[in-house]
Amino acid sequence: MTVSITKCSREDLPQLQEISIETFTDTFKDQNSPENLKAYLEKAFNDEQLEKELADSSSEFYFVFFHDELAGFLKVNMIDAQTEPMGDDSLEIERIYIRSQFQRKGLGQYLINQAMDIAKTHNKKRLWLGVWEKNENAIHFYKKIGFVQTGAHSFYMGDEEQTDFIMVKTLANI
Numbered sequence: 001m002t003v004s005i006t007k008c009s010r011e012d013l014p015q016l017q018e019i020s021i022e023t024f025t026d027t028f029k030d031q032n033s034p035e036n037l038k039a040y041l042e043k044a045f046n047d048e049q050l051e052k053e054l055a056d057s058s059s060e061f062y063f064v065f066f067h068d069e070l071a072g073f074l075k076v077n078m079i080d081a082q083t084e085p086m087g088d089d090s091l092e093i094e095r096i097y098i099r100s101q102f103q104r105k106g107l108g109q110y111l112i113n114q115a116m117d118i119a120k121t122h123n124k125k126r127l128w129l130g131v132w133e134k135n136e137n138a139i140h141f142y143k144k145i146g147f148v149q150t151g152a153h154s155f156y157m158g159d160e161e162q163t164d165f166i167m168v169k170t171l172a173n174i
Contacts, residue, residue: 002068003110008061010054013047016061019073020045023097028157031134036158056081062114064098064107072098074111076118084153084166086128091119093129112145116171125171130155130164142167 008016021041029037043049053059058081062074075095077083082092093115098107112127119127130153131138147167155164 002066003107004065004068005110005114006063006065008054008063008073010051012061012063013050013054015063015070016054016073017045017047017050019063019070019097019099020050020095023072023099026100027097027135028132032157032160036160039158040156059094060118062111064111064114066102066105066107069102070099071102071105072096072107072111074114076115078122078124083130084128086126089123089125090168091115091122091124091127093127096129108141109145119171126168127171128166128168130166133163133165139165139167142169145169 024041024045025037053075054061058079059075059077063070064072064074073095074093077092077094079088082090083094084092086092093112096108096111096115098111115127127147128150129142129147131142132155133139133152147169149165150168151166152163153166155162
């Protein structure tokens with residue numbers, strides 16, 4: 001298995017936008033109204049928003065490639081870029097998505113490992129993420145690798161308020 005990872009830059013915006021829309025849509029289209037999904041995609045993944053996120057020094061995006069094909073991506077946040085005030089010793093995994101044809105190949109674990117490496121490099125003690133309460137596959141995966149639910153927060157899909165579980169993994173040996 002040939003897997004590689006690269007850090008994204010401003011020049012990657014078109015690919016980042018494409019894979020963000022594709023993977024988010026594939027993951028959530030069956031459980032949300034087309035109107036709310038469209039509203040979220042237009043807000044979260046427009047050029048201006050993604051440019052702002054790519055320019056933020058407290059956020060990093062990474063592409064994962066499987067046999068030289070773009071298979072997914074990871075977005076992590078530190079310090080004030082975190083979507084919840086979890087402290088300077090925490091690193092947030094805000095987005096982790098794998099294209100459907102590349103799922104079940106270990107790439108999610110590969111990206112989690114990348115996030116742990118980033119956290120350790122920056123002397124972070126915890127990884128955390130928000131996961132939709134109805135995304136049972138993701139919740140099971142995160143629990144299996146050591147994440148524990150510690151709370152919840154609201155997530156807005158268009159005009160619909162949804163609940164994301166906050167899950168935390170404490171990192172050893174930092």
